[in-house]
Amino acid sequence: MSGFKVGIVRLGRTAGKTKYALLDEDDISLVEQFAFEARVQVDPNGNGAHIYAWAYEIHRGRSSGQFMHELLWERHCGGIAPDWKVIHKNGITVDNRLENLTLVPRSRSQVRDTEGRGSKGTSKENKEQSLYWLAIQQIPTDPIQDMMHYPELSFTRYYNSNGELVEEEDDSNVYYECHYSPCTNIEKELREFSICGRCQRVRYCGPYCQQKDWPIHKKYCRERRGLCPSEHPPER
Ligand SMILES: [Zn+2]
Numbered sequence: 344m345s346g347f348k349v350g351i352v353r354l355g356r357t358a359g360k361t362k363y364a365l366l367d368e369d370d371i372s373l374v375e376q377f378a379f380e381a382r383v384q385v386d387p388n389g390n391g392a393h394i395y396a397w398a399y400e401i402h403r404g405r406s407s408g409q410f411m412h413e414l415l416w417e418r419h420c421g422g423i424a425p426d427w428k429v430i431h432k433n434g435i436t437v438d439n440r441l442e443n444l445t446l447v448p449r450s451r452s453q454v455r456d457t458e459g460r461g462s463k464g465t466s467k468e469n470k471e472q473s474l475y476w477l478a479i480q481q482i483p484t485d486p487i488q489d490m491m492h493y494p495e496l497s498f499t500r501y502y503n504s505n506g507e508l509v510e511e512e513d514d515s516n517v518y519y520e521c522h523y524s525p526c527t528n529i530e531k532e533l534r535e536f537s538i539c540g541r542c543q544r545v546r547y548c549g550p551y552c553q554q555k556d557w558p559i560h561k562k563y564c565r566e567r568r569g570l571c572p573s574e575h576p577p578e579r
């Protein structure tokens with residue numbers, strides 16, 4: 344990581360894992376003024392969901408907020424015309440380094456396919472060499488990973504394509520992102536990813552990520568049997 348100057352902010356728990364956003368080191372001072380959280384936006388075209396960083400001024404409250412990528416664009420590059428929007432060049436919607444942001448006509452589709460399924464430029468190899476992947480791998484395990492003991496912190500806010508809050512009563516319409524921390528693959532269909540058979544709490548995009556995550560996850564993975572049966576009804 345030497346040679347890179349990058350800031351990382353914790354967005355909290357969402358989509359089954361702890362999410363972080365990347366930004367330029369120069370922008371890290373924003374934490375003095377802003378609070379950050381993760382926003383899951385369900386894709387109106389049925390392509391699952393995307394996770395964004397939401398920023399709001401601490402003294403003005405959550406409703407004063409905006410997307411971190413738009414905030415950063417306005418700070419550095421000026422206003423965003425109504426027919427334009429800021430997108431993430433590499434498809435990683437929490438990689439808010441200025442060089443990863445660009446302005447495109449609003450009519451263009453939201454983000455590129457980040458799954459590497461038939462799309463060029465986002466293969467697994469490219470992703471693993473991305474600064475985001477490298478940076479997130481360096482982060483020590485979040486103690487709150489052990490959600491078994493902190494169920495109240497697992498609350499997730501979901502927003503529909505109009506930015507309206509969708510009430511969550513259970514996890515039946517939660518799109519999971521791959522639990523391996525640097526992986527940004529997110530389900531395109533509910534329950535698409537396979538669940539850890541032992542704890543039945545975390546989901547992975549495939550065996551590769553599950554294996555990579557095991558040294559960390561095994562510290563938190565507990566046999567599901569007998570744990571809070573009323574709160575967590577058995578899967579299928
Ligand atoms: Zn994965």
Ligand SMILES: [Zn+2]
Pocket residue numbers: 539540541542543544545560563564565
């Ligand atoms: Zn497990």
